[in-house]
Amino acid sequence: MSTERSILDLADFQPAAANGLLDRRAFCKGGAALAAAMTGYTLSSRAGAQQLTDDPWTRTPGASLKAYGTPSRFEARVTRSLSNPNGEPRTQHGRTPHHLINGTFTPNGLHFVISHTGNPDIDPSQHRLVIHGLVERPLVFTLDDLMRYPMVSRMTFIECGGNSAPLWSPEPVEAGVQAIHGLISCAEWTGVMLSTLLEETGIDPRAKWFIAEGADASKLDRSVPLGKALDDAMIVLYQNGERIMPGNGYPLRLLLPGWEGNMNIKWLRRIELTEEPALSFYEARTYTPILPSGKAYNFYFLQEVKSFITHPSPGLALNGAGFYEVSGLAYSANGRISKVIVSADGGNTWAEAALQEPVLSKAFTRFRLPWRWDGGPAVLQSRAWDEAGNVQPTRSELVARRGEARRVPSVLGFPSQHYNGPTSWRVGADGEVQHVYA
Amino acid sequence: MSMHKLIRTAIVSALLLNAYAAYAQSPQLGKPISEADIVAWDITVFPSGANLPAGSGTAAQGAPIYAEKCALCHGVNAEGGLAAGLVGGEPLTNGIDTRKTIANFWASATTLFDFTRRQMPWQQPRTLSDDEVYALTAYMLALNGIVDDDEIMNAETLPRVQMPNRDGFMPRFPELMP
Numbered sequence: 001m002s003t004e005r006s007i008l009d010l011a012d013f014q015p016a017a018a019n020g021l022l023d024r025r026a027f028c029k030g031g032a033a034l035a036a037a038m039t040g041y042t043l044s045s046r047a048g049a050q051q052l053t054d055d056p057w058t059r060t061p062g063a064s065l066k067a068y069g070t071p072s073r074f075e076a077r078v079t080r081s082l083s084n085p086n087g088e089p090r091t092q093h094g095r096t097p098h099h100l101i102n103g104t105f106t107p108n109g110l111h112f113v114i115s116h117t118g119n120p121d122i123d124p125s126q127h128r129l130v131i132h133g134l135v136e137r138p139l140v141f142t143l144d145d146l147m148r149y150p151m152v153s154r155m156t157f158i159e160c161g162g163n164s165a166p167l168w169s170p171e172p173v174e175a176g177v178q179a180i181h182g183l184i185s186c187a188e189w190t191g192v193m194l195s196t197l198l199e200e201t202g203i204d205p206r207a208k209w210f211i212a213e214g215a216d217a218s219k220l221d222r223s224v225p226l227g228k229a230l231d232d233a234m235i236v237l238y239q240n241g242e243r244i245m246p247g248n249g250y251p252l253r254l255l256l257p258g259w260e261g262n263m264n265i266k267w268l269r270r271i272e273l274t275e276e277p278a279l280s281f282y283e284a285r286t287y288t289p290i291l292p293s294g295k296a297y298n299f300y301f302l303q304e305v306k307s308f309i310t311h312p313s314p315g316l317a318l319n320g321a322g323f324y325e326v327s328g329l330a331y332s333a334n335g336r337i338s339k340v341i342v343s344a345d346g347g348n349t350w351a352e353a354a355l356q357e358p359v360l361s362k363a364f365t366r367f368r369l370p371w372r373w374d375g376g377p378a379v380l381q382s383r384a385w386d387e388a389g390n391v392q393p394t395r396s397e398l399v400a401r402r403g404e405a406r407r408v409p410s411v412l413g414f415p416s417q418h419y420n421g422p423t424s425w426r427v428g429a430d431g432e433v434q435h436v437y438a
Numbered sequence: 439m440s441m442h443k444l445i446r447t448a449i450v451s452a453l454l455l456n457a458y459a460a461y462a463q464s465p466q467l468g469k470p471i472s473e474a475d476i477v478a479w480d481i482t483v484f485p486s487g488a489n490l491p492a493g494s495g496t497a498a499q500g501a502p503i504y505a506e507k508c509a510l511c512h513g514v515n516a517e518g519g520l521a522a523g524l525v526g527g528e529p530l531t532n533g534i535d536t537r538k539t540i541a542n543f544w545a546s547a548t549t550l551f552d553f554t555r556r557q558m559p560w561q562q563p564r565t566l567s568d569d570e571v572y573a574l575t576a577y578m579l580a581l582n583g584i585v586d587d588d589e590i591m592n593a594e595t596l597p598r599v600q601m602p603n604r605d606g607f608m609p610r611f612p613e614l615m616p
Contacts, residue, residue, distance in 0.1 A: 088520075089511065089520065089521075089560045089561060090520070090521070116557075117557065117560065117563070130471060130476055130479065131468070132471070132473060132476055132480070137468075137470055138470065138471050138472070138473065138476065139468030139469060139470060139471065140468060140469050140471040141467065141468050141469075145465070145467035145468065146467075148465050148467060149464075149465050149467070150464075168534065168535070196464065197468070199464065200464060200466060200468055201468070208616035209616060211482050213479070213482065217557065217563050218556070218557050218563075219481065219556045219557065219563070219564075221482055221556075225614060225615065225616045226616060227614075227616065269479065270476075270479050270480075272480070272482060274484070276484055276485065276486060276488075277484075278482045278483070278484055278485075278552070279484075279485050279545060279546050279548065279549050280482070280549065280552065280553075281549060281552070281553040281556075281557075284544065284545055284546065284549045285538055285543060285544060285549065288538075288543075288607065289534065290530050290533075290534045290535075290536055290538070291534065292531075292534065293531070294529065294530040294531035294606070295530075295606055295607065295608060296530070296543070296606055296607050296608075297607070297608060297609070297610040298545075298607045298608070298609055298610070299609040299610060299611070299614070299615060300610040300611075301610065301611055301614055302610075302611060302614075402534065403533070403534040404534065405533065405534060405535040406532075406533040406535055407535070409535065415534065415535035416534045416535060418610075
């Protein structure tokens with residue numbers, strides 16, 4: 001830590017809030033010197049500087065290429081966490097390790113997956129998409145057909161309606177960002193606008209909804225207002241440039257940018273235009289949060305504005321006082337993120353974070369803020385705003401409206417859905433990070 | 439016609455031609471298909487009863503089917519086990535984490551029929567006949583005291599079943615509802 005301080009003139013950096021948060025423009029001013037002085041988040045203690053020698057891999061030719069690349073063997077722990085690794089007859093969840101990756105999109109092998117009846121092994125040459133119901137001409141499309149249509153690409157997050165559910169617990173659960181917020185990811189999706197296909201089928205004026213249904217063992221189906229189909233719904237074929245992963249809906253899925261993950265039907269095989277919603281199991285029973293009054297919300301649709309800090313977070317210990325970058329993710333179904341603020345003292349004082357460009361609508365926005373940790377107690381939090389003027393509620397505001405669970409749930413449990421309040425991480429004097437309420 | 443109007447007419451005509459050209463250029467690769475050829479996939483049942491199939495069943499008929507095909511996961515007395523319990527349930531006012539059940543939560547009996555036909559039994563979905571699904575639906579409703587043991591469930595009677603919590607819901611964003 002003395003090394004960092006020796007090459008930086010800390011007086012150059014203006015405090016932006018209490019407990020060491022610095023102005024978001026400090027990195028621009030500090031440039032390479034500051035970048036070099038950044039203290040990393042690691043699991044092992046940092047070795048001191050010593051005389052440099054040539055390492056063995058500099059003195060022998062390296063390995064041959066693989067036809068399909070995989071990460072370094074030293075990154076083997078960067079994996080999804082699995083709720084049901086043996087495939088017992090119940091839902092399987094794979095959660096994204098947001099604390100071990102950075103940037104704004106999620107690699108395909110780490111994209112979160114929820115499969116209610118496992119991943120089907122679909123032969124794309126046999127797959128069909130049928131559009132029928134209240135249309136002028138029911139049509140069926142093969143994959144070869146769809147591949148010839150005009151395509152668009154967009155970055156979009158997909159979030160399970162139950163993501164962050166452990167935060168409904170009356171006491172903070174002992175868990176990190178992967179367990180709490182691992183059911184959201186962001187990717188570049190490429191495919192055909194649903195509106196393009198509906199131009200060809202025609203739309204009966206009586207149609208108000210469409211039912212989308214998968215080809216998995218669940219035949220999972222959800223009802224979607226027709227307006228979303230004409231706005232930005234897509235039939236997607238590619239995920240981050242390669243064909244969609246099996247767990248994300250291979251060979252094609254519905255994408256409803258910003259809307260509840262479960263509605264983005266995977267393995268899509270059927271779209272039916274209708275006058276009324278189906279009240280399918282998942283829309284009638286699962287994604288229907290109970291309110292303190294005993295009534296329940298249905299048709300929740302939107303994943304509202306939210307943010308959480310990924311670095312630091314539990315599992316990423318701080319190696320001594322000094323400079324760190326606080327960073328995390330913000331997103332909203334209602335457009336672009338307009339502002340993120342960060343606190344290092346449990347919400348008493350706040351500093352505005354820098355937003356990584358480009359800031360895209362309904363996609364992850366990475367926020368960053370330099371922080372000089374003095375080695376004392378700190379509680380980190382973030383709050384986000386979107387361009388529609390929505391603000392991420394405080395936890396107490398949210399609990400006042402929505403209530404909280406009666407007892408501490410399993411970290412894999414879903415006591416309710418659609419939590420979008422803040423997350424608080426306490427940094428101890430030993431550098432360990434813990435989930436708290438603040 | 440003034441020059442201004444002529445120009446405007448020309449522009450509108452050009453736009454229409456372009457729109458027509460764009461439509462004509464769209465790939466048009468979908469193959470027409472008749473509703474008769476979609477029947478095997480067209481399984482969504484609506485709360486109005488629309489698209490319920492022919493067939494019928496009673497709770498008495500459903501009991502032995504339940505014992506054979508459902509009890510292993512849902513419990514001999516539907517009390518739950520590997521899969522969710524299907525009977526009882528505390529009042530929803532007890533807490534936001536109240537377990538949602540057929541008796542305390544489900545708004546429409548058609549959802550129960552649809553989900554059973556669509557996804558059950560977990561290891562062998564779509565193997566139940568429509569009569570068996572009606573009988574199992576009747577059995578689950580009777581276990582919860584919602585219908586009588588000898589009440590026949592079919593496309594006429596099922597949508598008329600009065601679920602206890604049918605008025606318990608409100609859309610989160612009314613402005614997004616069609």
